[in-house]
Amino acid sequence: MQRYHTPLDLVRMRAPERPVAIARPDAVAVAARWFQDNFKGDVFYAVKANPSPWVIETLAANGVTSFDVASIPEIELVAQHAPGSRMAFMHPVKSRAAIAAAYFDHGVRTFALDTHEELAKILAATGDAKDLNLIVRLGVSADGAAYSLSGKFGVDPHQAPALLLAARRATQDLMGVSFHVGSQCMRPTAFQAAMTQASRALVRAGVFADVVDVGGGFPSVYPGMVPPALADYADSIERGFAEMMVHETTELWCEPGRALVAEGSSILTKVELRKGDALYLNDGSYGSLFDAAHTKWPFPVKLLRKDEDGAIEVEGPLKPFRFYGPTCDSIDHMPGPFWLPEDVREGDYVEIGMMGAYGVAMNTRFNGFGDAETVAVEDAPMASMFGLARRSIPLPRQESQNVVKLSRARGKKRRRK
Template sequence: MENIFKLSQGAVEKLAEQYGSPLLVLSVDQIKRNYQFLAEHLPGVQLYYAVKANPDEHIVRTLADLGSCFDVASDGEMQALTDMGIEPQRMVYANPVKTAGGLATARRTGVNKFTFDSESEIQKMAKAVPGGAVLLRVRVDNPKALVDLNKKFGAHPEDVPQLLRLAREAGLDVAGLCFHVGSQSVSAEAYLDALKICRRLFDEAAKDGFSLRVLDIGGGFPIPALNEAIDIAGMLGEINGAVRQYFPETEIWAEPGRFICGTAVNLITQVIGTQRRNNQQWYFLDDGLYGTFSAIIFDHWEFAFETFKTGQKKVPATFAGPSCDSLDILFRDKLVEPLELDDLILVPACGSYTSASATVFNGFAKTRIIVWEEVRHLFAASEQLAAAV
């Protein structure tokens, strides 16, 4: 698999000259490759792209054309996809705790698949979307995940039978179960444990008169990170094998987000200030913690930098963003080649939980996004080959 889109130095320089900095460059071809890789290694699994990872319209439309379904978490996401012409049948409202506005939008747009993990949610859904198809989210602890979502969501397995009964009594269509092992989970272990738990719960439900037909195995599939080697094909093979073993007759869904979009976007940022502070080198960039680098806080992500400097010894440096907030510090003691004012930096693999969580704090606009396939004609053929790997 070509698992990452990465611009060449020549492309970075030309794009910055043409469009300015900071700049996000999205490869829709990489989005296609990532989707097709998952489809190949999880055959028969219906993929629901987690829109929250990156809701860019180019990504959503590309995936829609490939046959993807979508995991939406709010009225805003449902409405945005509806406005793009995406059918409600291709969406699951996968927020276990839904707002009144979200449920009203689901009813109005025709979205009729939901997740829940508590008794209080049952009556809300039964009133707003009577007869809706529901999946009960099961808690599966995984402290090894980069972001352990089960600290906030998921019903304890012991509570599942009663919650299923209450949902049935409320007139909801109890379709199945779902789980999420957490974000950037780098081994199959947590998935295998969750599948065993869900198999037991499916069997217990059958004894109680349920015919559960859907299992959603969530997302969390990892992308390459700093100092981290991942055998993603092997990992998906293990998951697929367990799915076929435990659920050969069940409709299987998955909700990839980061894996689809994370490696498909590059950031071009520029040094706008340099100084020595407290005996350490500081560099100020034109994108920061309130912008694309929001993933440092919200996603605990450590970004790789490509400075295109060669033959120079790396030095520890502090990197800060452009805002007037002292919180806007990206890294401390990050080893990097010495930089100068106006130097360009390439940040690959920054497509997930970056622009999606960026703000306009301090009056700084969100970083512009362009599509690589729409601008690569600016480059000679030899440069095109070097620019996307």
């Protein structure tokens, strides 16, 4: 990757025509070290959040050498860019061919499941192997999460004991439980509550777990969403683990995705046209802005402009804008509002921040668009849970004319709930 000091230097030197994924490896490295220093267990990176090779390599170089994978391509990606790493196949539904390839070709021994049928499939595809680590995914409450992930996977509490007992009998190695409290969890005690549910299931089954995997859900900072400090989540998990009915050698795992990589990337887009409060960009919902379109996810923005003296970050009175992507599909629309200086014009650049999680991972090539290059920068992200930048992203207060001064927007503090 080419490296620049800031995205502004990129605009000044090159004025790119295509969308650019702005990588901040230093931010990912800091997050990786925080989890190792503060989470009292094993950290498995959820590759789905951002499968970029530079992310895998940065995490491995900074001590995160365990990976939560969901497919053979993800397994191959990790094997190529972090050779020798430990992998856990944590998708609860897998094909027989994928299970066999993971076990026999790549040495994967950890598999998740949430049904008796999946357990039977894993055993058959591995030749009734006894060296499996079988992790039973439990359905738990997702209260407090921005995205609930409880509808598709997770065994019902009433059916969990029988499945836990079957998994315990099926392996001579590790048997464990996992769950997911939901993506962007805003309530640390949700982890503790889920661990209580898991403990009850284990007691009813009459088995001990060798692994308690608290999954993902660790949050990042976005406009209007300022989570508690990550230390509060680590403390809640530690308390929950201490209260569980487990033995002294039980391992504690987690699967962070968003929290490790959200700060590690942004997207630089170009304004192709302005129609009133609508900006037509060269990236959109079929590219890196899926969440901004389909779930109305808020992201912070900056306006950059190339001029005769080089390039500047534009400041001034703010106005709410909506975005349209480059495809011919009318649902390629990001409603926002995205607050930018009111004099946005064609040819300007909009840097959309905190896109490291589920940004480039969702990219398609629909209509021939979506071909983004990647460059590295050295400046800080727009916000940070790890002390690299402020922990809040101020939201402008809509006044009578929907305009506020930039200095006021930057100075406003948002109270933590």
